[in-house]
Amino acid sequence: MTAVLERPATAPARPRRNWTAVALLAPAMTLIALFVVLPGVLAFAGALFTIDLTDNSWEWAGLDNLATVLVDPAVQHSLVNTLVYSVLTIVPSLVAGVGLALLAQTFTRGRSLLQTLLFLPFTANLVAMAVVFRYVFDLRGGFVNQLLAVVGIAPVNFLGDTALALPTVAAIGVWRAAALAMVMFLAGLTAIPTAVHEACAADGVTGWTKLRRVTLPLLRPVTVFVTVLTILQSVQVFDTIDVLTGGGPQGATETVLTMTWKLGFEYYDLGQGAALSALLLVVLVGIGILRRGALTR
């Protein structure tokens, strides 16, 4: 993994104003200021106003938006859902990712083919996959329910049941996140020096002992990184939920991002939407800093 801020080879004694550099940087930095920094600031500023989109009027509201949002049961529900979704996704994705990487590593011939196939879920278009999964989990005639019928189990309303909808959506999240985890773990496994394997062979360390005492500890930095990345993606889950359930049934799959979208554009309370955005931003930046930390170590 790339080190984050290594010193360039040419460190001049006295940097000065360099017009060439300014010209090369100006377009990118202007756009960054406009489309990243400004909206980031606006998320916090907007949270402090009551915004009316029809006449674009901003009325000072102080911390009212944040207070309203935090005591809103629907928002609280969405926060809990996001947390549950993350927990349901992260652990299975990590376990499946390590398992698949260990499995793929045992192959010499066909390893790259296996890696390609196992990685495909990550490259899929989420809206297209959600459309397919909605049919796969459909109450009448869906693949899973037809399969259950074969073994004599009555049809299950996976996406329409308040208790099952979130785990079902999370299962789709695992399907995708495990693919990403697998590739990263496989890279981690490949990076383990041959000397380690030779030393293990010489000492007669094999099988479970080797996995528990040698391989997994060596994978620790990768594990930290993959964990943070999976959390980051879970907290931002949107596409699959919007298409599969729209946050329902009865808010059972409402997450922070779908809630922000609803507050802002269905209830037209942009101030409250911005307040939730700002909250999400703080959390995501926090996790992102952890990720950078994991990357540099």
Place this chain on the structure above:
Amino acid sequence: MTDALLWRITRIGLAVVAASIALFPFVWMVRTSIAARDSITVDGLSPLPATIDLSNYVRAWEEADLGTAMLNGAVVTVAILVLQMLTCIPAAYAFAKLPFRGRGPLLLVVLACLLVPTQATALPLFLGVSGLGLADTLAALVAPFATSAFGIFLLRQHMVTIPDALLDAARADGLRTLATLRRVVVPAAMPAIATFAVFSIFVHWNDYLWPLLVARDPALHTPPLALAVFQQADTGQDFGALAAGAVIITAPVVALFLLAQRRFVAGVAGGELPG
């Protein structure tokens, strides 16, 4: 049966199961897309439908107006890619090779921007874009992504490793900055540029949230948005046409992935992932 053989069989068995789970939705998508309307649920679990009917593709293409959507998707994705290249390559070069006052702090700003996901700033971004009267324009779909902090950082990391001797030689040959960029820096940084290009196409072709916010006009719908709208409008449970639409919008990115998979996998494995 020897242990080695047993182990071999177990391994292959596990690999087949894992690959089946990974591929199942893709297979089922294609299978549903070619099934005649009434045989979709009737044939239940069989891997091939009894009656093959390609009219699903025609219905999807016409009813979801996928022709327009695919064209929009291509225009938006290519426009973003070109603009990102034009802005990120020079900026990355300046950060990597040109000494100037404030380089360190400015690079930290770029790094900080890497932490800000568009999902969390989409709402204020939308306020700004609609305030400027740009909502429901192609520009609104492209402009916010005209540069990329991720791209600048990724390219800078690779450009740092270009030997200074190479750049000095270019200067000795009388090349100006832009010529140096074009003839020396870009070829030397090509692997990183290609990785970034693949990620950029992948992310922006698949993007759903931002088009959902700014492209209310159906004439501006991008492929994922058109498919989502098509599904919401579907009242007759026309799964065949929906699956056909899913195949159509998925095919370009899967093809891109299969063509550029080494780059893609290497980038992901190295932790260089946007977002």
